[in-house]
Every structure is written in structure tokens, then in C-alpha cells.
Amino acid sequence: MKSLKIFGLIASLLVVGSFAQARGGGGHSLQFGLGLMAANQDGLNQIIDGLGVTGTKNLTSGYEITFDYGYRFSSSMFALKFRPSYYTNSASGGGAETKLTGYTFFPMLRLIPLENSFMKFFLQGGVGYGSLSGSLSYNGASVDFGGGSFGGMAGLGADFCFTDSHCLTIEGNIRYLPIQRNLVSASTGTVSSRLTYSGNELEYDNSDVATTLSGIQGLIAYTLNF
Numbered sequence: 001m002k003s004l005k006i007f008g009l010i011a012s013l014l015v016v017g018s019f020a021q022a023r024g025g026g027g028h029s030l031q032f033g034l035g036l037m038a039a040n041q042d043g044l045n046q047i048i049d050g051l052g053v054t055g056t057k058n059l060t061s062g063y064e065i066t067f068d069y070g071y072r073f074s075s076s077m078f079a080l081k082f083r084p085s086y087y088t089n090s091a092s093g094g095g096a097e098t099k100l101t102g103y104t105f106f107p108m109l110r111l112i113p114l115e116n117s118f119m120k121f122f123l124q125g126g127v128g129y130g131s132l133s134g135s136l137s138y139n140g141a142s143v144d145f146g147g148g149s150f151g152g153m154a155g156l157g158a159d160f161c162f163t164d165s166h167c168l169t170i171e172g173n174i175r176y177l178p179i180q181r182n183l184v185s186a187s188t189g190t191v192s193s194r195l196t197y198s199g200n201e202l203e204y205d206n207s208d209v210a211t212t213l214s215g216i217q218g219l220i221a222y223t224l225n226f
Helices: 002-019 040-051
Strands: 029-036 060-073 078-093 096-115 119-138 141-161 167-178 184-187 215-225
Touching: 002 184, 029 078, 040 096, 040 119, 060 096, 060 215, 078 119, 141 215
Parallel strands: none
Antiparallel strands: 029 060, 029 215, 060 078, 078 096, 096 119, 119 141, 141 167, 141 184, 167 215
């Protein structure tokens, strides 16, 4: 039994050793990614459901395009990432249409605890800002609105590097960025009698209509190291 424990310990050390390699100089990177963002737009979906129109579709997952610049510190497992992103989501049916577009910017700290010449496993997290604007239209009436907030994001992933410069990156992140208040920028007609613009704030049944950039994000990207 003792020999089995020793063998298991040696095997574990060999596995870890296969990932741990001497860390060379720092470097720059650029990353371009496409992701699916599962942000639940319950506030807007409540308005859509309240129209009572057959065939009206609710907002579900949206798409996100990301671009970031990174810098890894020399002889270190730490890197800084600066990531702006563009978010889009839409739904239509039964004469109603909803559109959302948004932007985020997140500086993040990335930790690369395990790596070899092919794969780099990382953890990352940071705080940032996001804004979201949208429009809701129904039978010729429409309202445009928007809002913004600060939030946080954390996740993990891996770089699969086919050369020193070219890598395929897969990430899973969770983001917390609720937008509790939205201001109306323009309106035409009456979308719903339950929808009001008190003090330019979008309200439904006398409560603020919230939107969100919170949720789980799956991302696949191309990373260029230089």
C-alpha cells in the first residue's frame, strides 16, 4: 500500500512537471473572439409578454465580439488584459420587435499556473464598465432607451498554441453587470399603456425596467503572440 502511495505521488509530480516549464521573457498579444452570452433580459421579456400578441418572441442569448490586448510579465505567470467587447441581441414576432446593442471594457489580471509548449491553462478576473442601448417597437409605436453600470467578470480557459505565435483560445466567463435603470432617449406613440417614461426613466407598472449584461459567456478566439 505504501509503495502505491509513493507511485501515485511520483506520477502526480510527473504530470505537474510536464506542464511546468521555465518561464521565458514577457510578451504582447492580440486576441479576436466570438462568444455566446446568456444574459436573461427578464425586464424586457415581461413587457413583450404583456403585449399578449401571438407569435411574439422573447430575448434569449445574445452574441458578443471581443478584442483584447495583453501583456505577460517577464519570467512570470501573470499577465494583464485589456478587453473591449460588442454585444448584440434581438427578437421579433407578432408585430413586436426588440433590439439591444452594448459595449463593455474590462481590464483583467490573468494567471497562468500550468503550461507546456502546446497548452496554457489560465484563470482571469477584473472589473469594468458596460453600457446597453435598445429599442422596443410595436404596431408603429416605439421607444429607445439605454443605461450603463460597473461590474465584474471572472473565468478560466486555455490557449492551444500550434506555434509560438498562433493560438486557439477557449474561455468560459461569468460576468456580473446589471443595469437597474434605463433612460428614454426617444419615443413615438404608445407601445403599451403599462409602459411609462416618468422623469425620462423607462418604467413598467411603475417599476424601473432593468436590463443586464450579466450572465455566462462562452468564447472562442484567435490569439496572436508577438
